Structures are given as structure tokens and as C-alpha cells.
Amino acid sequence: MKRAEQKEKRRQEILAAGLDLFIRKGYAATRTADVANAVGMSEGLLFHYFETKEKLYLALLQTAANGKDNVFELKGLSPIKFFEETAKTILNYIAKEPFAAKLFVLMNRAQYEAALSEQVKEYLMRRKDIDYSVNLIQEGQKDGSIRAGDPVALATAFFMAIQGIAEHIARHPELPVPNPEWIVDIIRNK
Amino acid sequence: MKRAEQKEKRRQEILAAGLDLFIRKGYAATRTADVANAVGMSEGLLFHYFETKEKLYLALLQTAANGKDNVFELKGLSPIKFFEETAKTILNYIAKEPFAAKLFVLMNRAQYEAALSEQVKEYLMRRKDIDYSVNLIQEGQKDGSIRAGDPVALATAFFMAIQGIAEHIARHPELPVPNPEWIVDIIRNK
DNA sequence: TAATTCATTGAGTAATTACTCAATGAATAT
DNA sequence: ATATTCATTGAGTAATTACTCAATGAATTA
Numbered sequence: 001m002k003r004a005e006q007k008e009k010r011r012q013e014i015l016a017a018g019l020d021l022f023i024r025k026g027y028a029a030t031r032t033a034d035v036a037n038a039v040g041m042s043e044g045l046l047f048h049y050f051e052t053k054e055k056l057y058l059a060l061l062q063t064a065a066n067g068k069d070n071v072f073e074l075k076g077l078s079p080i081k082f083f084e085e086t087a088k089t090i091l092n093y094i095a096k097e098p099f100a101a102k103l104f105v106l107m108n109r110a111q112y113e114a115a116l117s118e119q120v121k122e123y124l125m126r127r128k129d130i131d132y133s134v135n136l137i138q139e140g141q142k143d144g145s146i147r148a149g150d151p152v153a154l155a156t157a158f159f160m161a162i163q164g165i166a167e168h169i170a171r172h173p174e175l176p177v178p179n180p181e182w183i184v185d186i187i188r189n190k
Numbered sequence: 191m192k193r194a195e196q197k198e199k200r201r202q203e204i205l206a207a208g209l210d211l212f213i214r215k216g217y218a219a220t221r222t223a224d225v226a227n228a229v230g231m232s233e234g235l236l237f238h239y240f241e242t243k244e245k246l247y248l249a250l251l252q253t254a255a256n257g258k259d260n261v262f263e264l265k266g267l268s269p270i271k272f273f274e275e276t277a278k279t280i281l282n283y284i285a286k287e288p289f290a291a292k293l294f295v296l297m298n299r300a301q302y303e304a305a306l307s308e309q310v311k312e313y314l315m316r317r318k319d320i321d322y323s324v325n326l327i328q329e330g331q332k333d334g335s336i337r338a339g340d341p342v343a344l345a346t347a348f349f350m351a352i353q354g355i356a357e358h359i360a361r362h363p364e365l366p367v368p369n370p371e372w373i374v375d376i377i378r379n380k
Numbered sequence: 381t382a383a384t385t386c387a388t389t390g391a392g393t394a395a396t397t398a399c400t401c402a403a404t405g406a407a408t409a410t
Numbered sequence: 411a412t413a414t415t416c417a418t419t420g421a422g423t424a425a426t427t428a429c430t431c432a433a434t435g436a437a438t439t440a
Contacts, residue, residue, distance in 0.1 A: 221427070222428060223427080223428090233428090242428080243428065
């Protein structure tokens, strides 16, 4: 069974190289030749592993979607705890799992990337995190744990702050990762 | 002088359409045909106004660079005041001047966009805002206005949070804009 | 009015690039 | 040992796309 192992290993190499290039240069600007080059294989061979460039992208999105589900298995927590755990989970991932961090970036970017088929768009988060958390924000405002203000604006600020930080750190893994509690202070009532 | 006025007006239309598409789809994915279409002109005519797609991009970057200089005429303020003014200025721009907001997004994205010539790269911010503000963070930590923690991580958190929020709002102008003070609370000492 | 400038178009071109495919040889199975 | 599978290559193709250019007619100038 050596062949199957090797094949899977090669597949993962392509996925990693593709992910890195996609989040750095964007989907459209990433050439299949670039990906093949990064892995150290001929361009032709790439298509032995993934039928099309878009299917490579799709495979990454599916992986990301699965990971994201896990991150958001955080229901049932008190409002402020939910946001604390969310920030902590995502930023910890970024520090310890660069691949996961890049997937997070890819996932959020995918919404805006053009030139993607309908099939791909099915895998996109429709900013459910924000929708869901708007309710939580309102609860938190009632129990006094979250500051006053427009709940949508608060949710946007929280998630987009994490998004901005995650994008930057995913591209510059050498930089120190901010403390998740700092981000929670965007919405926390003091 | 009607001709010159019309020409300048048309030029601005192209710049606006290009900017919107560039920040939505990215430079590489934006077709010159898309831009022409958005303005309502033939693709050929576009090249009567801008020699190349890249020179259109460059023109936008130059505009952005000028605007940015103004935003960062904020030296001489106390550390925490600097960050308060920075957050306020940028987020106010986003609310009131969509064009300026999109320029801000473009500017920050440009660093990562591939397929750009050396000429373009001269116009890119080298994250001077972060470099400069690391010193300010340290001062603020001494005078007690800014919380303890790695200054680079704090500066990253602050600017990347603004970046993430700005990107999102520039693309969804209908959403409520977060209060700048919330963002400053990322770094503020309480 | 006549001459001239120039905005505008649409068809065409050269370059790029995602993807194909026939050929090869090394690993695996028999 | 022989046959077979399949990873791998590199040359080739069709499609896309940035950009060109000759032609046109409307606005401007003389």
C-alpha cells in the first residue's frame, strides 16, 4: 500500500501549496504552474491529482468548512463566554496550526473571490457567525456583560477584527499573535 | 473647455468603477471588459483613458497614497490620542466617503496582490503605520494609557482590526459602522 | 460653412494560461 | 522474470484576455 500513501501525501502537498498561494495572491492570480512549481512537480502532474484548478480550491474550501464547524460547536455558552472562546479558539489555531489559520482566511475570502462557480459558492459561509451572534450580543447587553450599541455593528467589529488579524498573521507567521482577550474588549462592558 | 471637463469626468468614472471592482474581485480577476462595462463604454475606449490596466490601478494607488498621508498627519499627539484619532478618522471616512474607504482597502490589499510591477510596488505602504505606532505603544504603556503586552502584537491587533472592519464595510456600505472607541479598547488600559 | 480635432467603436492580434495527451519508466503484482 | 499499473513529463491546444488600430461621426474651431 505504499502507492496510496504516496499519492495521499502528494495530494496534501498540493493542497498546502495551493492554500498558501491562494491566500497570498488570490485565486485568479494564482497560476496552476505556480502551484506545481511550489510542490516541485510538472504542471501536467497537478492535473493527475486535481481535475481542475477550481476543484483544488473546492477541496480546500470543504476542508475549511469542516474545521469551521468544529470551531463553532460553541453553542450553549453564556454570551460573553461564547465570544471569549471564539476569539481564543481562532487565534490559538493561528498560532499553532498555520494550515488551519490559512484555511480560515481562505474561507472568509472565498465570499468575495470572483470567477467561482455556483458549486463552489455552496460551500461558502454566509456570515452565519455574524447572524447567529447578533442574538447573543443582545442577550449579553441584557445581562450586562456586553456594552451598549448597535448589535450588528458590534458583531461586525468583533468578527472583522479577528478576520483582519487572522489574515495578517496567516501571511506573517513570524509576528506575535495578539491576546484574544484584547479582541473581546471590543464588545465587553466594563 | 467642455471637452476637457467631459474627459476628466469620464476618467473619474473609470477610476470609481475600477476601484469598486478591484476591491471586490481583486486586481487579477478584474477584466478590463468588466471595468468598461461598469462605466458603460467599449473596452477599446478604456485604453483611450488609461494606457494599461496596471496604470489604472497605479492611478488609484497614487490617489490612495495621497489621502493616506493626510490621515497620518497625526503626529505630535499623545499615544492614546493618536490611536483614538486614527480610528475615528478612518471609520468616519468609511461612513461618509465610500470612495475614500475603498481606497483604504485597496491600499492595504495592494501589498499582497501579485502580478504587479516594481513601479507599482513603490507606491505601497510598507506598514509604516505599524512600525511608527510600535514606539507610540511603548510610550503609552509607560504613561499608563495603553495596556501591557507585546507592542508589535498590540499594534497589529489595532491596525488589522481596523483593516478587517474597513474591508467589510467598504463592500457592504449598508451596514452600521462600529464606534471607533470600541476598537481603541483593544489597546486601552482600563 | 469648412476644417479639424478627438471621443468612440468593434474587429482583430499576440500573449497568456488552464488543461490534454501520448510516451516513458519505475514500482508493484503475478 | 513478466506483466501491469500508474506517477510523471513535456509538448501541444483551445480559450481567454489585455491591448491595438483603422474607421466614423460628433463636437469644436477657423
